[in-house]
Amino acid sequence: MFLLDDILLWPITNVVDVLHSLAVQEMYDTESIQSDIKENQLLYEIGERDEAEYERERARLESELDAAERARERLSDKVVVQR
């Protein structure tokens, strides 16, 4: 049916695509991990985190960033919005 095809289904597929890409961005948000890395550095520099805590947090965030970057690369091909 013309109405269903063109007006109802169209937006639905688009919404699904958009939701998917938003989810990918959320899960693998490299920018927010980079901000956390900078925050960790800042709190260490002003003496609020000791060296051991800073190093531990840094190692954790860097491996998280690494994983997020790899996941993004893998998924980026699949998140192309088809129109």
Next chain:
Amino acid sequence: MSSHLYAYGVIEAEDLELDIEGVEGESPVQTVTFRTLSAVVTPIDDVDVERTDENTRAHDEVLREVMMEGDGRTVVPMQFGMAFKSARTLKSVMRGGRRAFRKALMDVDGKVELGVKVVGSEDGALTREDVAADISERLVAVSDQEAENDLYSERLLFNRSYLLDRDAQEAFGEAVSELEDDYPDATVQYTGPWAPYNFVDVEIEAQ
């Protein structure tokens, strides 16, 4: 020794040699001159330079030394990671960018950059709205230009850079000390002098 060159920034033409270590621990720091401009360089093996903490620190420190050594000199900094296959490719980039470099050298003549960050306490008693206008007003009064930087943490209430005359650093430092006294619940982080990264706009195309 490799003939590749890592470039830090551009100064007025000068034969300079500094015995300090640069990116990847390479030395000496030297200059490559094209007409009225000199690029500050060290040799480097690989043109893809890894962005490690040591390397970014070395990049900043070479620029600071060039800026402060002797009577001091004006530097137009390049972003981290600019490496060139040879002195010839570097010179051709300097030729292409000579107007932008000359203008930037004029814009930041005799100036240094200082950074001020203000970090709020964990309980969040102070907000950005509470502090930004007052702090900015005080620091703008003792500097020439201000640039806003990313507030990458909830705790970061203020993060700006200032351009000022090399000789005006003492007055600026006093203004920062007053901030520390007037905002006892916050931590003020004062950094520099840096090369004026936030106040020059020279784009260099990758080779």
